[in-house]
Amino acid sequence: MTTLAIIGGGIAGRSLLYALSSHHFKYEEILFFDSPEFASPCALNSTAIVAPRGVSAGHSPLGDLILEGLAIFKQHCEKDHPAGVFPISQYTGALTKLDQFARRYPTALKVQNLGEIKLKAEVLFAEEEAFMIDPVLYLPWLTSQAEKKLSIRHIREFVIGLDKANSTIMTQNKAKYSADHVVFATGSMSKHWKDLSTHPKLNSSKAIQGSYLEFSNIHWELPTFSITLEGCNLIHRKHSGKVLIGSSTDELAHNLPPIQELKRIYELLANILELKLPAFDLGEVKVGHREKAQKREPYLFTEGNVSFMGGFYKNGYSLSLRQSKSLVDQLRELV
Numbered sequence: 475m476t477t478l479a480i481i482g483g484g485i486a487g488r489s490l491l492y493a494l495s496s497h498h499f500k501y502e503e504i505l506f507f508d509s510p511e512f513a514s515p516c517a518l519n520s521t522a523i524v525a526p527r528g529v530s531a532g533h534s535p536l537g538d539l540i541l542e543g544l545a546i547f548k549q550h551c552e553k554d555h556p557a558g559v560f561p562i563s564q565y566t567g568a569l570t571k572l573d574q575f576a577r578r579y580p581t582a583l584k585v586q587n588l589g590e591i592k593l594k595a596e597v598l599f600a601e602e603e604a605f606m607i608d609p610v611l612y613l614p615w616l617t618s619q620a621e622k623k624l625s626i627r628h629i630r631e632f633v634i635g636l637d638k639a640n641s642t643i644m645t646q647n648k649a650k651y652s653a654d655h656v657v658f659a660t661g662s663m664s665k666h667w668k669d670l671s672t673h674p675k676l677n678s679s680k681a682i683q684g685s686y687l688e689f690s691n692i693h694w695e696l697p698t699f700s701i702t703l704e705g706c707n708l709i710h711r712k713h714s715g716k717v718l719i720g721s722s723t724d725e726l727a728h729n730l731p732p733i734q735e736l737k738r739i740y741e742l743l744a745n746i747l748e749l750k751l752p753a754f755d756l757g758e759v760k761v762g763h764r765e766k767a768q769k770r771e772p773y774l775f776t777e778g779n780v781s782f783m784g785g786f787y788k789n790g791y792s793l794s795l796r797q798s799k800s801l802v803d804q805l806r807e808l809v
């Protein structure tokens with residue numbers, strides 16, 4: 475019997491389940507460990523836009539990986555029509571360092587409206603093809619699709635130990651599970667597994683706090699969109715009547731959000747957009763911890779019977795699928 479254990483049920487772990495199921499590659503059983511009660515998934519506290527963000531091919535390994543991830547994600551959307559994924563325009567603009575911005579976004583133009591959204595003044599903006607993901611819909615969709623083809627045992631326990639010699643997994647309940655191969659897709663929690671490997675990417679990875687405000691019951695007569703101005707995001711999720719404003723990033727190891735920074739972001743957007751934003755105090759603060767590895771590059775490596783997949787900092791939603799497909803190829807060689 476061949477058993478695969480996947481530890482982590484964020485976008486990385488679920489993209490792997492999905493990739494395994496869509497490649498018709500079967501383990502007899504998959505032990506799928508996830509314990510949101512112990513570690514809140516960053517994937518559920520994410521603005522979750524995937525977009526090229528001015529990246530062009532041939533300039534950096536990360537840039538090329540981002541573009542490859544986007545192409546794979548686009549193909550996935552066109553072929554599989556996943557729940558909770560919406561094609562959108564990503565509008566990215568700048569008020570400062572305009573020359574630098576124009577080099578990154580050669581198609582940027584000074585405009586006074588972004589589609590149906592009016593601006594209070596002319597601002598340099600670029601428009602890109604992108605996807606808005608609603609994690610509340612997309613994450614369960616991935617699992618439900620995988621469950622149609624794979625035998626998945628969902629174990630809602632927190633993994634506290636792995637004996638590499640015999641691939642025995644221990645959980646907080648003192649339960650033990652055996653697997654032929656173990657994949658860690660534990661997001662910012664991966665930092666606790668550094669003693670299992672000397673790989674430089676895993677060892678240099680750290681948790682970065684991100685936060686944003688989520689406003690509910692918003693009924694704008696506008697399509698779903700994402701605007702990023704000077705790094706400040708405004709996202710309208712029409713289907714759920716939500717508006718997200720943020721997001722701050724900081725090397726904080728706790729869940730207390732930097733309210734002053736969120737206020738600054740809110741005011742910058744309110745000063746430029748001809749949109750009546752909901753009152754600041756009505757926003758529910760959301761906090762996530764994402765994993766930042768060296769050069770913000772995601773990692774994927776296998777050592778013996780253990781694989782690590784993580785470091786999803788930007789475009790985590792598309793890069794997870796790209797890395798999962800590569801991991802499936804690696805696992806196919808091993809079985």
Ligand SMILES: Cc1cc2nc3c(=O)[nH]c(=O)nc-3n(C[C@H](O)[C@H](O)[C@H](O)COP(=O)(O)OP(=O)(O)OC[C@H]3O[C@@H](n4cnc5c(N)ncnc54)[C@H](O)[C@@H]3O)c2cc1C
Pocket residue numbers: 481482483484485486487507508509510511512513514515516517518519520521522523524631632633634659660661662663664683684685686720721722761762763764784785786787788789790791792
């Ligand atoms: C504010 C903010 C905005 C963001 N914006 C975007 C964006 O616009 N676009 C984008 O693509 N990405 C964005 N990201 C990043 C994106 O959310 C992450 O890349 C992604 O969520 C990482 O997914 P993951 O599966 O690696 O980790 P997570 O989502 O954190 O999932 C890890 C899972 O593993 C489980 N786990 C951990 N340890 C154990 C254990 N020992 N035993 C059992 N279970 C365990 C946890 O409970 C969790 O469910 C943003 C992040 C933040 C915080």
